[in-house]
Structure formats: C-alpha cells, structure tokens
Amino acid sequence: MKIVEKCRWAVMAQKWTQTIRIWWGQYTAYRINFFLQVIGPVLVFFFVKFSLWTEIYKGMGATPENPITIGGFTLDGMLQYHGWILVFSMLTQGNANFDLSTDIRLGKISTYLIYPFNFWEYHTAGFLAFQTLEWPVAFFTGSVLTIFNVIHCPSVLTLMGLLMLAMFISVLQFALQFLSGLVAFWLEETWVLRVLLNITTTFLSGAVIPLDLFPEALRAVLAYSPFPYMVYYPVKVAMGQLSLEPQVFLILTAWTLVFAALNVLVWRRGLRLYTGAGM
C-alpha cells in the first residue's frame, strides 16, 4: 500500500515538473518579448518615479546638508521606497499577461476536461514556472540596487520573512488574476478587467506614491482591504520602518481564501455554461 502511495506521488511530481518545463519553454521562446513584457514595465515605472521624485526634492531645495522631508520621506527614503517596490514587483507581480481567457474563448477547456491534468493545475504550474524565472531576476535587481546604495540589505531574518511574505502576496495576486481571467466564460474581452485590476492594485497599494501621502480618510478605508499589504507594508518592513507581524500572513491567507473560493464558484458556473453550450 505504501509503495503504491509513493508511486502515485512520484507520478504526480513528474506531471508537474514536465508541465513546468513546458511553461519555461513557452516563456523563454521569445526572449526579447519576455524582457519587454515582464521586466521592462517595472523598470520603466521605477525610472519614471526615480526621476520625478529627484526633481521634486531638487525643486524644494533639498541637499545632503539640508534634507527636506515630504510625507515623512527624505529623498533617499523615497528612492529606497521605490527601489524596494521594483524588487517586490518582480517577486510578486505574477505573469500579468497570462491569458487563460484565450483558453476559454478558443475552446481549449475541452482538452483539459479530458487530460488527466486539469485546468487549474496547468495554470498553477504556469504560475510556479513564472516565479522560478522571476526570482533570480529580482535577486539580481536587488543586488544592483544595493550596490548603488538605492536600497539597503535588511537583516537575514527580515529578508527570510520578506521572501515568505512575497510568496504569500504572489499567491494572492495569482488568485486575483485567475479570477479576472475566468470571466472569459461570459466576456469577450477580459484584458479590460485585468488592466482595471492592475490600475486599482497599483494605485491603492502605494506603488505609485506612498500611502503616507494619501488623505487620512482614504487610508482608513484601505486598511480594510488587502491592498496596503501587497506593496506598502512589505516595503516599509524592508526599509526597517515597520516590523513583520505574524497576523499579516493570516490576513493575506484570509483574502487569498476568499478569492480562491470565488474562483471555484465562478469556475463551476462557467463550466456549466460552457459544457451546456456544447464543446
């Protein structure tokens, strides 16, 4: 009985590994594309913010001898904030372009209904494959930023905690993006929902400007949403301005479970519609 169990796990592991390999192949088939779609946007985002804040502080007359603060940030602090956002985006953004909606619209779901490896497994393997490609890039970027003194390396313990936090955040992001893709059962153009989600998350998580600069009322409302925990909170921990609280993991897990449950619900309804309409 035990041997049979071991064999079953071995077979499962093989399926997952092979699927992840296929995803690697797909992601790296067009190298320039991978760079432009995945890495380029976050780099440009950082570049624009770096330029903007440098100009703002310069305009205010900030010098190393006379550091001005805006919203509690010095120029160094602000650049550090955005530097950490760059690293965190690479760790957590997920494959923002993965379009499981194409699978739905083109009727490829039928294949997954027949395969002994189902739809969510296939796309989760895709998520894992993507993360394994992104993490080395994030580490490299983090190292470069540290060398140029934009960010400062936190303690090993904090770093481990942050990496774990990054994993939780990326799973939450994946659940959100998966949900936005599933509406393809009803919508022709799902990219709209994904972009909408992206704009909202980017703005409300403090990735554009720190939440410290937001009006107090808005910050109070946001505390009840998962957004601050997706960017603002981990970056502040990395900067040593906030401590890593265990309950954050619980909050992220709770939100992930909420969206995962929604995913299951939407998938079931969508599948009923899909198979009802015929393959």
Next chain:
Amino acid sequence: MMEYVIESQNLSKTFRSYEKNPGLRGAIRSLWHRPYKESHAVDDFNLQVKSGEMIALLGPNGAGKTTIMKMWTGIIVPSSGQVQVIGHDPWKRDKQFRKKIALVMGQKSQLWWDIPALDSFLLLQKYYEIPDNEFKQRLDMLSTILQVQDKLKIHVRKLSLGERMKLELLASFLHSPDIIFLDEPTIGLDLVAQENIRNFLLDYHRQHQCTIVVTSHYMADVEALCKRLILIIGGTKHFDGPIEQFTQILGKNKIVTFNFSQAIDHTLDLWSDFEPTWNEMRTQVALRVPMEKLKDVTVQILNQFPVSEFSTEKLPIERVMKKILENPSLTKWGQPSS
C-alpha cells in the same frame, strides 16, 4: 496585349528558421547562441502563364506552392530571380497592379469576423473604387450564382465553412480582377460544397476569360478545373504540361480490379509484376497493368482464377503523385517514361 501574364525566371526564396533545444537549459542557452537552418522554399523556378489560362500548382505540403503564389501577388519579396505579373514587379505593389489581382486563401479569411459579409463587401467597394451601379450589379450576379443572397446580412462567424468560402470568392471577384489566385480554395469543405466551388470557377472562367491560378493537394480540384498542371516538389518544378501527359508519367497504365469468389493465393509470382493491392480476405486485388499487356493479363487471370467481377480505370492522379513523391526522378522534367 501582352502574351504572358506571369513570367518567372530563376525565382527563389530562402527562409531562415532558428533551432532551439528543449528544456530550460536549451532555453537559457538560446539567449546567446541561436543556430539556424536555411530552407530553400522555392529554388530556381521558371514559368510562363498566358492570359486566360487556368493552371494548377500541385504538390505536397511544404512544396513551395503557396510561397510562389505569395511572390506572384507581391506579399513576399523573392530572394533572387525575376518575376513579372501583368507587366508589374509584384513586390513593388503598385496600386494599379493591386487593383487587377485577387487572392483567396482557403485557410485564411479576408472577411471581417464579427460584422455581416455585406459590410465587408461595401468596404472592399471603397478599396477598389468600384462605382455604385457596377458594384450592385456584380454583387447581385455573383450572389445569385453562388446562391448566397440570404447570407449577406448575417455575421460571418455564424456561417458554415462552405457558406463562408462562397462569400470569400464573392469578395474576391467583386472588382473583376484580371488574375485570380486561389490557394487551396476547397480545403475542409464537404464534397457538395467542393463541387459547387469548382462549377462556379469553371463558369466564371468561361464567361470572363480571366487567368486563374489554383494551388491544391486535392486531385479532384486539379482534374476538374485545370488543363495545365505544374508539379512542385521541394521548391522546384518537376512537371509542367497537360494533365493527360501527367498521368502517363508512369507509363500508359490502367488499374484493373478483380473480384474472386474465393480466397486466392497472393504469393504467386504472377502478381508481383503488377503492384498488387489486396483486400484482407484476399478476394479482391487491384493491379497496375501496362496498356499493351492489358488484354493478355486479363485473359490469363480470367482463365486461371474464379473471377466474379472485374473493372478497369485510368491510373488515378493520386497514385501518380504518390509514386513521384517516392521517386521524384521519375518525372525527368516532363518526359513521361513509358
């Protein structure tokens, strides 16, 4: 009026395809080292086509027929050689040139997917600057012949493949082109739809005497439509001439089919000269018999074996094609072996 509407000399096209080893290692290695293969899709192709001819480019997948057609229509630029179509260099894409040609690709649609076909036609009217009354006249005529009058206002994506194909043809004929290029026009269609398309093309050609170039790997298309056949294998021309001559490449042979009232010994030496094709029960055999031996062989078998039925027919083109693909030197460039 020029004699030849298509003149190709030493026409060649080479494509580069990059290789990549599978797996992550291969993917990472490919970041700095990308070996490539060059494939000669078309190699030193010569052809002249007269005005009003209807010719077929025949060949297996990857033979280069579509690539040739795309060079003739100016879609892709030749790697080397010369080509003139209706007196123009196709790849220069002169407006006057583009007004005189039409292209239909069986595997790709030119109609816009989520609007009715009529909207697509009205757009094409604007592109080709067709005057209103002429447009209306041609639309009525073509839609009547193709029996699609009631399909014009339906969204294209809601139509069947056969109906869509008819509308594709309609779209291409609206501007009365001098040359029409059809790339696998009947692919994926059922037999009735295929026959409808062929009949339409034959009638149209008879009435308008335009030049039609068809590529296909359906023999039925070729046999029904074209008197002149150009066989292309591996990007080179292997045959150019009348279809009758093509079938005689393997000599003047006939297929003779015998049905027997009992199982026959298929191992006898007698059968081996005639490429026998037996059924499972060994009660039926199809033989390839040269014309001059037909009478003797038939009589011999009728005398020796309990034949319940027999029939003869011309060697089908499929068989000729299959033989040539197995052994391209059979053609010896247009000289039938006897």
Next chain:
Amino acid sequence: MMNQIKIYLAIYKKFLDCAFSRATTFRTSFFLIVIMDLFFYASVLGSVDFIFQHVPSIGGWNRDQFLFFLSFMLAIDNLHMSFLSENFWIFALDLRSGVLDYVFIRPVSSIFLIFFRSIRVSTMLNTPLVMYFLIHFGTQAGLHAFDFLLLPFLLIISLLIMVEIEIIISTLMFWLIEGNGINFLRMQLQNVARWPDFVYGQWAKRFFTLFCPVLLIGTPSVRFIFNKADYFPLLLEFLAMIALYILMTKFWFYGLRKYESASS
C-alpha cells in the same frame, strides 16, 4: 489628390460604421472599458493631486498647471485609445496568423488599413470628461480663449508624433515576429511621455527628445501655452512631426520587404 482624399475618407467612414456595429454587439466590454478609463484618470490625477498636498510646485509648475498638463496627456491618450490603440494589438496578432497577406494586396495604403481600421467607440464616451478636465484645469491655470482655440491643433500635432513613433516601433515586429513585447515597449514609452520633460535628468531628457522623441509629445505644446516666448520646443515638435513621417514611411517600406508571411 482630392480624389484620393475622398476615397480615404469614404473608407474611414466605413470603418466607423463597422466600429459602431461591433460596439453594440459587445455591450459588457463596452461599459467595462469606460470604467477602466475612469479608474485610470482617477489614479493619474489623484496621485499628482496627493503629491501637491505636500509640495507647492514641481519644476516651476503649480498644481493647476501640472494637472492641466496631465489633462492634455490624458486627452491624447483618449484620442489614441479611441482611434488607434486597438490596431497595434491586432497588428501583432495578424502578423503571426498571416491574415495581413490580404492587407498587402489591397490598392490602399497598408499603414492606413492596419493602424486606422479599428475604432473603439466606448472610449469616446469619456471624451467629454477629458475635455472637461482640460477646460477646468486650463481655466484654473489661467488660460485665455486664444489658448483654448489653439488646443485642438496642438493635440493633433502631439497625437501625430505619438502615432508616428509608435508605427516606427511597431515596424520592428516584422523582424521580431512575436510582437506583443513591442506593444509593451510602446506602452512604456507612453508612460515616459506622460510626465513633463523637466522631471527627467539631462541624459534621459536628451535621449527622449532627440533620439526617441516621446518628450516632444506633450511638453512643448503645454510650455508654449503657458509662455508664448517658449516657442522653440514647439517648433522642434513640428519639425519632428515631418521628419518622423518620412522616417516612418521609409522604415515601413523595409518592413514590408522583410515580411515573410505565415505559411499556409
């Protein structure tokens, strides 16, 4: 010449007809796009507004001036999204599938057929809102009637430069085949252009003004509106529009020659 213009106008009218026909077919997407745009405007204007709660000026521009500039860029974005944007994405797909073959045999400019074909009607619903932002922040920033009269022309010139740059970049797809990365590059350049040139360091500013002139898209026009003596960048913008047009047509010609067409 007049005949040609008439023909192209007639074709464009048909494109509009088809766009309206499509818009009424996909109604949910229609409204979602409107909402998406609204969220986008809110996040752009909101971010800068929040910054101005803490700083009095950026690069010599006060809050109203900066928000007017952003409104100008959002207006260009609105026009771009309505009349052009979708075509760049479709181009990437069509290039891969081989459907472009038909475009290249039509007796009409392929650039026109490819980049002007698809029109997004839903985004036009937000045009009044964007115009309102322009007028509101323009008035707050002290614009006169003459400045408002100039606005449409300046918007068109800026839009044309943006389109020319984007078509030049998109032409690279003929060599790269897998085109979506190029579309993301385009969007990143739009992000860079969305901020005035003075926020960038001198090397970045030089690069994005002279080499990849996305900073000529909005800043020269707005700077001229605020200060009529500052006309040199606007002159540069006008010259760039002409130079880019020539470059675009030449580069497109080479792209067409490179086109290999998906096999059947």
